[in-house]
Every structure is written in C-alpha cells, then in structure tokens.
Amino acid sequence: MDFSLLSFLLGLGMLAALATGIWVAVALFAVALATMMLLVSVPAGPVMATTVWGASHHWDLTALPMFIWMGEILFRSRLSEDMFAGLSPWMRNLPGRLLHVNILGCGIFAAVSGSSAATAATVGRMSLPELRSRGYDEKLAIGTLAGSATLGLLIPPSIILIVYGAATEQSIARLFMAGVLPGAMLCLLFMGYVAVWAMLNRDKMPAKEEKLPLWTQIKATRRLFPVIGLIIGVIGSIYAGLASPTEAAAIGVVLALLLSWVSGTLNRKSFADGLLGATRTSCMIAFILAGAAFLTVAMGYTGIPRELASWIGGMDMSPYVLLFALTIFFVVLGCFLDGISVVVLTTSVILPMVEQAGLDLIWFGIFIVLVVEMSQITPPVGFNLFVIQGMTGRNIFSVARMALPFFLLMVVALVLLVAFPGLALWLPQTMLSN
Numbered sequence: 001m002d003f004s005l006l007s008f009l010l011g012l013g014m015l016a017a018l019a020t021g022i023w024v025a026v027a028l029f030a031v032a033l034a035t036m037m038l039l040v041s042v043p044a045g046p047v048m049a050t051t052v053w054g055a056s057h058h059w060d061l062t063a064l065p066m067f068i069w070m071g072e073i074l075f076r077s078r079l080s081e082d083m084f085a086g087l088s089p090w091m092r093n094l095p096g097r098l099l100h101v102n103i104l105g106c107g108i109f110a111a112v113s114g115s116s117a118a119t120a121a122t123v124g125r126m127s128l129p130e131l132r133s134r135g136y137d138e139k140l141a142i143g144t145l146a147g148s149a150t151l152g153l154l155i156p157p158s159i160i161l162i163v164y165g166a167a168t169e170q171s172i173a174r175l176f177m178a179g180v181l182p183g184a185m186l187c188l189l190f191m192g193y194v195a196v197w198a199m200l201n202r203d204k205m206p207a208k209e210e211k212l213p214l215w216t217q218i219k220a221t222r223r224l225f226p227v228i229g230l231i232i233g234v235i236g237s238i239y240a241g242l243a244s245p246t247e248a249a250a251i252g253v254v255l256a257l258l259l260s261w262v263s264g265t266l267n268r269k270s271f272a273d274g275l276l277g278a279t280r281t282s283c284m285i286a287f288i289l290a291g292a293a294f295l296t297v298a299m300g301y302t303g304i305p306r307e308l309a310s311w312i313g314g315m316d317m318s319p320y321v322l323l324f325a326l327t328i329f330f331v332v333l334g335c336f337l338d339g340i341s342v343v344v345l346t347t348s349v350i351l352p353m354v355e356q357a358g359l360d361l362i363w364f365g366i367f368i369v370l371v372v373e374m375s376q377i378t379p380p381v382g383f384n385l386f387v388i389q390g391m392t393g394r395n396i397f398s399v400a401r402m403a404l405p406f407f408l409l410m411v412v413a414l415v416l417l418v419a420f421p422g423l424a425l426w427l428p429q430t431m432l433s434n
Contacts, residue, residue, distance in 0.1 A: 028291030055293035066249030120149035147406025334375020
C-alpha cells in the first residue's frame with residue numbers, strides 16, 4: 001500500500017477512535033491491533049504481549065509513581081500558605097508586588113510536584129482569593145496563574161519528561177537538568193511582563209502597603225525552608241550524582257511525608273487519598289505508555305517511520321522549518337489531548353525526523369515540553385484552563401484570553417531556546433563532565 005495512503009488511514013483511524021470518547025490507551029491498543037491484523041503478516045498476540053511487558057518493566061518508570069505521590073502529598077499539605085507567607089514580604093517593593101508570588105509560587109511548587117494541574121490548583125486556591133481581597137487586577141492574577149502553572153511540566157521533577165525519557169530511551173537525569181534553566185528563564189519573562197504591566201497601569205494597582213522591617217521579612221522566609229530543603233534533596237541529589245531519579249523520587253516522598261507530618265496535615269485520610277490519587281494517575285500513564293509502545297511497534301512493521309524520515313530527508317528541509325511545523329502541529333494536537341498523550345502518540349513518528357535533522361534529543365525533549373506547555377492554556381481542552389475555570393467560575397475562553405500574554409511569552413522562550421540551545425544543554429553537559 002502507498003506510504004501516504006497508509007499514513008492517512010492510520011491517522012484517520014486514530015482520530016476516529018479518540019472521537020468516540022474511549023480512553024486514549026484503549027484507542028492506541030485498538031489502532032495498533034487493527035494495524036497488525038490487517039496490514040502486517042506477523043501474529044499480533046505475541047507481539048503485543050512482549051511489547052507491553054517491555055514497556056512496563058522499564059526501570060526509569062519506577063520514578064513516575066513516586067514523584068506523582070510526592071505531588072499528591074504536598075497538594076494536601078499547607079505548602080501554598082507557607083509559600084505565600086514566605087514570598088509576599090519580599091515582593092512588596094517590586095513593580096507588580098504580590099502578583100509575582102503567583103509566578104514564584106508556581107515555580108517552587110513545580111519543583112516538587114511535576115504536574116501543571118496540581119500546581120495551578122495548589123497555588124491558585126491560596127493566591128487568587130488573597131490577591132482579590134487586596135484589590136489586584138483579577139484578569140492579570142488569573143493570567144499569571146494560568147501561565148506560571150505550566151512550569152510544572154518543565155521544571156524538574158517533571159512527569160512528562162519522565163514519559164519522554166522512557167519513550168525515547170534518553171537519560172531522565174539529564175532531561176531533568178535540561179529543564180532547569182529554561183524554566184528559570186520563563187519565570188523571569190513572566191515576572192518582567194508583570195513588572196512592565198504594573199508600571200504602565202498604576203491606576204489598576206492597589207495602594208502601596210507599608211514596608212515591613214527587614215527582620216520581619218527574614219522571619220517570614222523561614223516558612224520557605226522546608227520546601228527549599230525538599231527541592232535541594234531531590235534535584236540536588238540528582239545533579240551531584242548522589243542519587244538516580246528513582247532514588248531521588250523515594251527521597252522526595254520521605255521528605256514530603258515528613259514535611260506534611262511536621263505541618264500537621266498528615267493523617268490517615270490524607271495519606272490514603274494521596275496514595276489512591278497517585279495510584280490512579282500512575283496506572284493511567286502506564287496504560288497509555290503500553291498502548292503507545294504497541295502502536296510504535298505496529299507502525300515499525302508497516303515501515304511508516306522509516307519512509308517518513310526518508311521523505312523529510314529528501315525534502316532537504318531546514319531544521320528551523322521542521323521545528324516551526326512541529327510547533328504548529330503540537331499546539332493544535334495539544335488543543336484536544338493532554339500533554340502526556342501528545343508525547344506518547346507522536347514520539348515514534350517524530351523521532352526519525354528529528355534524528356534526520358540532526359537535533360539533540362535531550363534538547364528536543366525540552367522543546368516538545370515547552371510547546372506542550374503552550375497547549376495547556378489553549379482552548380478548548382487546555383487542562384490548566386479547566387482547573388482555573390473550576391476555581392474562578394470564569395468562562396474557559398475568558399481564562400484563555402487572560403492567559404494570552406503568557407502564551408506569547410512562551411513563544412518568545414521557544415525562539416530563545418532554538419537560538420541558544422545551550423539554555424537546555426549546558427547543565428546536562430556540566431553534570432556529565434562532573
């Protein structure tokens with residue numbers, strides 16, 4: 001069968017399966033099984049069994065449930081209150097003042113949760129009512145939360161980076177390190193925008209609050225020490241080579257339980273709820289990964305990835321043109337699917353093209369996560385938009401409009417990442433040399 005017709009039929013079959021509303025993993029298995037039975041002369045059963053087993057007993061994936069559980073524990077703690085209390089005294093003199101707490105709070109929580117939805121919910125439930133009561137512009141407050149919560153996908157420990165690493169057989173430790181500087185860059189871009197907006201719209205800012213004594217600010221900072229210790233324990237141990245991502249995840253869970261116990265929020269119910277939540281999420285991701293692995297093997301038998309790579313190579317396409325096309329593709333796909341599904345669905349097809357273009361796979365992992373971040377605040381299925389809609393009662397398209405400036409700032413970050421690949425590659429290379 002013609003390569004282009006075969007690709008079209010598989011894509012159409014995948015879209016039709018997803019349109020029925022069935023689970024993404026079931027859709028992946030169904031399309032893969034149909035491909036094996038109709039287009040390939042290899043027995044589907046044994047291939048599916050060995051592929052699913054191979055995808056499931058991947059050592060790096062053991063970090064996944066641990067990091068998810070760590071995020072679930074902290075979601076049920078009073079971490080958001082501690083972060084707001086510890087950060088707000090230092091933000092009072094910056095243009096934009098407490099609006100920066102949304103951004104920094106999301107950045108800090110992202111470094112211990114790995115989920116953008118959990119980041120939006122945890123930080124937003126504390127910051128939005130507080131900012132509203134103090135007279136801050138609600139549209140900008142919601143926009144900063146929607147944009148900054150996406151940092152949960154990029155700043156390690158990122159769940160989606162673990163999934164990408166497992167799917168592409170890249171080092172998860174190096175992927176984690178690669179996400180640090182781009183994540184910090186996004187934080188600075190967001191804070192810069194808020195500062196400029198505040199200086200241009202002084203009439204929309206509340207009256208300046210009384211300056212606190214330095215000792216009061218230092219005392220408030222003590223409430224940040226536990227979460228900073230948790231970040232150092234997890235990310236620092238990976239960078240220093242003292243622990244693998246899986247071992248660091250176990251350290252993170254122990255520290256999160258300790259932090260929750262000390263703060264008085266750990267009880268039998270919160271422990272059980274966190275464990276059940278982590279189990280459900282981990283099983284969902286593992287099921288999707290198994291389905292994606294089976295579909296990857298099925299497509300490999302048809303020769304689609306190889307033909308696609310040859311086709312792209314024959315076009316003599318510039319890497320920049322390829323990246324532009326992939327950006328549009330991922331943002332559109334992300335409008336209808338969650339980030340993890342986007343990564344596992346496309347990796348097998350995209351990877352040969354990326355390798356043909358000579359792009360570094362660690363760098364490309366950060367690129368794809370940054371683009372998926374953009375889709376998280378793009379209607380109609382941007383996950384962060386749904387979380388914030390539930391908290392604020394605002395229409396999802398209204399929330400998307402409020403988040404638009406931050407979407408555009410992510411485009412700027414994407415351009416900088418392409419122009420300066422060292423933003424993503426410097427830390428992993430330093431870690432490797434050490």
